[in-house]
Amino acid sequence: AQSVTQLDSQVPVFExxxxxxxxNYSSSVSVYLFWYVQYPNQGLQLLLKYLSGSTLxxxxxxxxxxxxxxxxxxxxxxxxxxxxxxxxxxxxxxYILTGGGNKLTFGTGTQLKVEL
Amino acid sequence: xxxxxxxxxxxxxEMGQEVTLRCxxxxxxxxxxxxxxxxxxxxxxxxxxxxxxxxxxxxxxEDRFSAKMPNASFSTLKIQPSEPxxxxxxxxxxxxxxxxxxxxxxxxxxxLTVT
Numbered sequence: 001a002q003s004v005t006q007l008d009s010q011v012p013v014f015e016x017x018x019x020x021x022x023x024n025y026s027s028s029v030s031v032y033l034f035w036y037v038q039y040p041n042q043g044l045q046l047l048l049k050y051l052s053g054s055t056l057x058x059x060x061x062x063x064x065x066x067x068x069x070x071x072x073x074x075x076x077x078x079x080x081x082x083x084x085x086x087x088x089x090x091x092x093x094x095y096i097l098t099g100g101g102n103k104l105t106f107g108t109g110t111q112l113k114v115e116l
Numbered sequence: 117x118x119x120x121x122x123x124x125x126x127x128x129x130e131m132g133q134e135v136t137l138r139c140x141x142x143x144x145x146x147x148x149x150x151x152x153x154x155x156x157x158x159x160x161x162x163x164x165x166x167x168x169x170x171x172x173x174x175x176x177x178e179d180r181f182s183a184k185m186p187n188a189s190f191s192t193l194k195i196q197p198s199e200p201x202x203x204x205x206x207x208x209x210x211x212x213x214x215x216x217x218x219x220x221x222x223x224x225x226x227x228l229t230v231t
Contacts, residue, residue: 043207043222090159104220106159
């Protein structure tokens with residue numbers, strides 16, 4: 001079965017510092033990778049996605065992620081965080097089902113807390 | 117576009133009562149998903165529909181849970197009878213296609229508390 005592991009449940013960081021949120025996946029087939037962000041009392045929003053091509057993907061709000069096939073990782077990074085980045089971040093993997101269609105599996109989330 | 121609309125935002129009910137959660141997907145989106153979010157289990161896919169037809173309900177916890185989509189603009193998730201362990205945030209999401217290239221658009225969720 002496919003799975004997504006987010007190693008850190010919480011990441012505290014000071015404003016303007018860089019941050020990396022880690023994500024690893026397990027899959028024996030081709031996958032497509034996503035990061036979603038959830039602000040308090042809201043649903044999830046797509047931050048960025050990797051489908052193919054360049055392994056460095058840029059998303060909204062200055063975030064980027066790098067796909068590393070050999071390490072089966074898709075870590076999310078931002079060079080300088082802002083207070084407004086405080087939210088929960090979910091890594092997700094989509095894989096093609098043998099019967100057609102695809103299924104999106106989410107990690108358990110990482111709470112990013114930006115402090116002054 | 118108003119986005120995915122869920123109601124109510126909060127629901128508090130007593131054990132044994134029937135609970136109905138509602139969702140209006142984005143117009144033109146053919147896929148609708150119901151997710152449940154808890155601290156212990158994270159985000160779980162309960163069921164999804166394609167063109168109003170349920171495709172995969174393997175995530176529905178038990179027979180107490182049922183979901184319907186009578187038309188392209190409305191879906192319900194019903195729990196009868198409700199139990200305290202059903203307390204969670206329930207999200208509805210829609211997408212234009214099921215393909216990986218079509219992102220999910222989430223509603224703001226319904227926070228259910230069963231006492």
